[in-house]
Amino acid sequence: MRSSKFCLNIAGDTPSSNRHFDAIASHCTPVIISDDIELPYEDVFNYNEFCLFVQSSYALKKGFLMGLVRSIGREEWNKMWRRLKEVERYFDLRFPSKDDGGDYGVQMIWKALARKAPLVKMKVHKSQRFERPFKR
Template sequence: MKLWPAMFILADFGRYPPNVANVEKDVIAPYKHLIKSFVNDKSDFDSRPTLLYFQGAIYRKDGGLARQELFYLLKDEKDVHFSFGSVLNDGINKASKGMHTSKFCLNIAGDTPSSNRLFDAIASHCVPVIISDEIELPFEDVLDYSEFCIFVRTADAIKEKFLINLIRSIGKEEWTRMWRKLKEVERFYEYQYPSREGDAVQMIWQAISRKVPNFRMKIHRSSRFGRNSEKQVKPKMSIPNNFW
């Protein structure tokens, strides 16, 4: 209760009630991707043989139930890789190879709405297919994710043949446009030390700075009748002089 008024920097809201963490006051940060970045990516639509890729825990609770449904819908599609996997037994290297050779990568809600899998896909230039109705995305006030991601409602995705028909309908030209956009935006999700212009650290600080005017407005509004109420306590907000 003492901490909830603070601004949180979180990778996911799924573990917090909305009165503690919400998109109005808090900042969503990217997960650090686990697989290797695709450096000097010379691939194209034709050189990525796998149409749709997913490797991870299939049986999840709550929001992840869609994974089970999708597994049974997609497991027999010849150009779809949908299997159980983990970080053990060289799992990260296997996932790197799989994503680097796939056109589309599934990002399905699990125990929480988001995971590092989305950012693995971005680092792989594998067009993310997001099936997570409650997901909140980093820097969405300045980035249009529809330019490099496919969004599908869970209720639609688990309809027979809906998802696979949708993915097969996306042709080479559209996929290539999204693939190029992924290569443009991937730097926004890279954590580096020391931080460099346009990386994830700088993007997070910029997202924080965009929150400040709204906070300042609320503080000023709360002070309107300060002189008329002895009991009113003015909220405190400390902004360093060199913040900007």
């Protein structure tokens, strides 16, 4: 993977897989073939800056994938690769982290949970709106 420019991330039987993390760790631009993939930190990162997305129906067309990756010019790929290297540290979930002790990936998980907690609480409250029986 380390010597590849693009790495396939094919949908499997779960919403996400390790292939995505492996590609990022290898500095290999993920080519994500999935219509409904769930990506971490998508509320923070614009994955279009460092990944290619392909709908499953297009990926099945003969020659489509090769045509797609060949259409990415050197300048565009370099831009994606640089962005991939910038975000890589947020996908390293080792604790403590290997390099600078920043534990960026672990911190991103905690921040993501903190962002979601109010939404979960709101949904719980909304779901309880009509639980109280009416008295006539």
